[in-house]
Amino acid sequence: MTSFNQTFRATIHPKLRTVNAFLFFNLLAVILTMLYAIWENGFTNLEMIGPVVLWGGLFCLAAFVRVTLKSERVLVSDTYRLLPVSEWVLYLANLATSFVALVYMGLVQLVLLVIGSAMNGSAVRAWIRQYMNLNLTAADWHQFQVYGLSICGYAIAILLWSWVFITLIHFATDAISAFIPGSSQRIVKGILAVLLTWGVIAFLNWVGALAGKLIRLISNVGTFNMAFNFVTIIAAIVVVSLLNVYLMKHWVEARY
Structure with missing residues (x-):
């Protein structure tokens, strides 16, 4: 059987190539923006943090979409599905490599x-002088670390x-297309579309509410059970992953 490490190495390289391509164009866009800014305003008035954030956000979003597409193709590809590896190992390695690529x-x-x-x-230096030269106590640093780790954990x-x-x-759609007669597919896919829309709206509302609670907590104007909410989303990830692996093993066939 192919090990997790071998599967990880096999699935990470295409995603890293994709990310490197986006990084190249990201860097190119930043450099061209910088040259234009120097041409217009001179080097002494150069302000680059805005363009870096703008281009970085756009290319990160594009990379997320592209890595997600590659990740989904891995799970239905003959190249990977025919490897002597269990569905769980392939699924987890694929998920891990997508995460590593975006962390990179x-x-x-x-x-x-x-x-x-x-x-x-001027802008950043003024901000540093105003906010970073504060005398923080040990309790303040501990609180800062807790909030920072919590935000990172929730983001992951x-x-x-x-x-x-x-x-x-993806798997539900494939299963419907493969195993439900054509006359019934339209009805089932319509129901699935309604459920998907509801799920996306509910998820976005949850993320918005979570962000609001974190902001109020950091601002010391509210309370928030971080552990319970974090455990809830982790449990949801585990349950849906179990369902995905079951569908991949019994209902979803390789296509590429």
């Missing part, structure tokens, strides 16, 4: 943001939930 993209964006901030000049959980939910819709 995010780290590079962070480096670009630091460089852009250094070139930003929401990202993973997005992927497992997309896979569930």
Whole structure:
């Protein structure tokens, strides 16, 4: 049987190539924007943090979409489905490589943001002088660490939930197309579309409410059971992943 590490290596390379391509065009866009800004305003008035954030956000979104498409193709590809590997190993390795690829993209964006901030000049330096030279107590630092880790944890959980939910819709659609007669597919897909719309709206409302609670908590104007909500979304990820693996094993056939 193929091990998890071997499956991970096999599925990570195409995604890293995709991310590297987006990073190349991202860097090119930032450089061209910088040259234009220097031409218009001169080097002394160069402000790059805005363009770095703008281009970074656009290319990160594009990379997320592209990596997600590649991830979904892996799960229905003959190249990977015919490997001597269990469905669970393939599913988890595919999910892990997608996550690693986007983390890599995010780290590079962070480096670009630091460089852009250094070139930003007055605005960032004024912000640092105003907010970063405070005398923080040990309790303040502990609170900062807790909030920072909580936000990172929720961001990771929401990202993973997005992927497992997309896979569930993908597999459900494939199963309907393959095993339900053509005359009934339209009705079932219509019901699925309604459920999907409801699920997306409910998820976006939940994310919005979560963001509001975190902001109020950080601002010391509210309370929030972070552990319960985090465990809830992790449990949802596990349950949907179990369903995805079941569908992949019994209902979803390789197509490519």
